[in-house]
Amino acid sequence: MERSGDGDPRQTLRLLWPSPQARSGRGRPPKVSLDKIVAAAMALADRDGLAAMTMDRLAASLGVGTMTLYTHVPGKAELVDLMVDSAWRELDLTRSGSWRDQIEHYAKQNMALHERHPWLRNVSTVRPPLGPGLLARSDFLLAALSTLGLSAAETSAASDSIVTFVDAAAATLAEHTHAGRVSGQSDEDWWAARQVFWETIFDPARYPAIEQAWHDGGFNRSPAEAAANAFDLGLRALLDGIAAMAQRVR
Amino acid sequence: MERSGDGDPRQTLRLLWPSPQARSGRGRPPKVSLDKIVAAAMALADRDGLAAMTMDRLAASLGVGTMTLYTHVPGKAELVDLMVDSAWRELDLTRSGSWRDQIEHYAKQNMALHERHPWLRNVSTVRPPLGPGLLARSDFLLAALSTLGLSAAETSAASDSIVTFVDAAAATLAEHTHAGRVSGQSDEDWWAARQVFWETIFDPARYPAIEQAWHDGGFNRSPAEAAANAFDLGLRALLDGIAAMAQRVR
DNA sequence: AAGCAATACCGTACGATATACGGGAAACGG
DNA sequence: CCGTTTCCCGTATATCGTACGGTATTGCTT
DSSP, X not given: OOOBOOOOHHHHHHHHSOOOOOOOSOSXXXXXXXXXHHHHHHHHHHHHOGGGOOHHHHHHHHTSOGGGHHHHOSOHHHHHHHHHXXXXXXXXXXXXXXXXXXXXXXXXXXHHHHHHOGGXXXXXOSSOXXXXXXXXXXXXXXXXXXXXXXXXXXXXXXHHHHHHHHHHHHHHHHHHHHTTSSSSSOHHHHHHHHHHIIIIIOOTTTOHHHHHHHHTTTTOSOHHHHHHHHHHHHHHHHHHHHHHHHHHHO | OOOBOOOOHHHHHHHHSOOOOOOOSOSOXXXXXXXXXXXXXXXXXHHHOGGGOXXXXXXXXXXXXXXXXXXXXXXXXXXXXXXXXXXXXXXXXXXXXXXXXXXXXXXXXXXXXXXHOGGGGGBOOSSOOOSHHHHHXXXXXXXXXXXXXXXXXXXXXXXXXXXXXXXXXXXXXXXXHHTTSXXXXXXXXXXXXXXXXXXXXXXXXXXXXXXXXXXXXXXXXOHHHHHHHHHHHHHHHHHXXXXXXXXXXX
């Protein structure tokens, strides 16, 4: 599969930041609005996965003809961009507590977001749409980190690294939590394959460190628990490291 | 859009770990081998992007009929799985120096890998194919981290968190380094949109922290440089944090 | 030498998908 | 009532992945 999103960025921008031009009143009144299309697309992707979100099905779920969608959106890629920014706008970015509390709050919110919208992990996070959702997130993180006394470049890099880690970890965690419920691929197959792999194929002699970790109980947890632990430990370590850098500056 | 990879995991396993059954000699001799198909697919994706790697074009590049590919591979998803593991097998995992040196070596190798195979960022890293490449990587990381004296669960979580961060950061960096050279989307558009955005749309009053960071020169660097800085700083912080955890255990 | 079994090759056809095109319908102002 | 504007949507096309079934080429057996 490819990645979704990343339509013509100029088109996407125009849709994300609509100029407040009032409708002239002339012409046929719309049956659907852009907002409703995006909302319906998200609902469809939430329920059946991103692959099932086809223009045909989306139009049907709105009770309109397929080509009607193209009066409101230049193409599917731009629509996915809008879905992504709309999702980000759901984040509760209330500020409270120390910078660290704020970052951890962001991490939790991000987890919940991926839980609600599992399709987010199927959309590339590189070169995201420059919408209000993304900007609000950046603003939140930069504000939280700016209290640390790092240089502007370091603050920016720290923010980016947090975004990178948290997004990736949340996506992984959501994948395992949802456990293929919707992912378009039967989870039983995956588990069966995993079983077969460990019992039949895995060669302990060739991968001693893995064997050792297994023996020491490092893999006793379910994949979902393991992902959650990796999320927690990684975030803690990352923030500890950033805090230490700030300490050094003072 | 969508993500590639994630074919039937059982089929993929069978292909990743071929049993050493010698060909009987009977039957028509193959014109192509699985290895050649995977190599050609990677070359095609390297040059023209993953979206351009269609079964038709792949077959043509091998001088074979399209359906011939299906004698060697159950489907495209499985083929992408094989490409991914094959890419990971390119990592040079020579061990030398401290645990930290080893992790940093891994990070550099991973960067180079994404540089060579930009399409990797379009393939989901969740639930990766359990092939030799993935196992070698896990073994390398677990071995490096096992010297720290953490518990087995912590070691495993630390390894996972490093994988999460490094993969995501390397993918982001490669995206910006390649600068749309091949990504299937003209980079000029993106830059133009970015320009327009900052000059026309961005509202400083609404996003004070971003405005402040901009004013302080936090965005003076190119996106590629910024991504590289985020990679460096994030990895440093993450490893500092893990080292501190290990310190505390002793 | 002739038949047979096994294996690989591949042309054709089908269903799914995004979307270009162009005509038709509904509202408004004049 | 007519022209203009805006939106709706049926039809058609190009691109994919791949199911199906027939064909070609080899070694083995007799």
